[in-house]
Amino acid sequence: MVERARQRPYFFWDYDITEEEVREILRSGNEVEKAWVITRILEHAKWEDIWRYLTVRDIQENLKRLRFRWPRDRELWTYAIARWTGNDHQ
Numbered sequence: 001m002v003e004r005a006r007q008r009p010y011f012f013w014d015y016d017i018t019e020e021e022v023r024e025i026l027r028s029g030n031e032v033e034k035a036w037v038i039t040r041i042l043e044h045a046k047w048e049d050i051w052r053y054l055t056v057r058d059i060q061e062n063l064k065r066l067r068f069r070w071p072r073d074r075e076l077w078t079y080a081i082a083r084w085t086g087n088d089h090q
Contacts (some may be wrong), residue, residue: 006018006019006020007012007019009022009042010044010045011040011043011044011045011046011049012040022037022052025037026038026053026054031062031065031085032065034062034065035065035066035067036067038054038058038059038062038066039066039067039068040060041053041054042054042066042068042077043051043068043069043073056081056084056085059077059081060081060085063078063081064075074081
């Protein structure tokens with residue numbers, strides 16, 4: 001586990017950031033850092049890996065700050081969060 005903590009997650013292929021640093025940002029980073037990491041995970045991580053790092057609540061609390069490359073991604077995550085939290089009112 002210690003060795004993995006020092007490795008770069010595959011969805012950060014272009015940044016020098018470790019697993020440990022990603023988790024630290026998610027725990028206690030500022031809003032901008034958290035939004036960047038969450039967006040990166042949602043856009044580039046495999047589905048099962050998303051849930052190794054994030055909870056539905058993490059996504060919901062930061063959704064307005066996330067800067068997706070594609071507008072459709074925001075629409076899909078907004079819809080999914082609404083359905084999963086029972087706030088879809090449809």
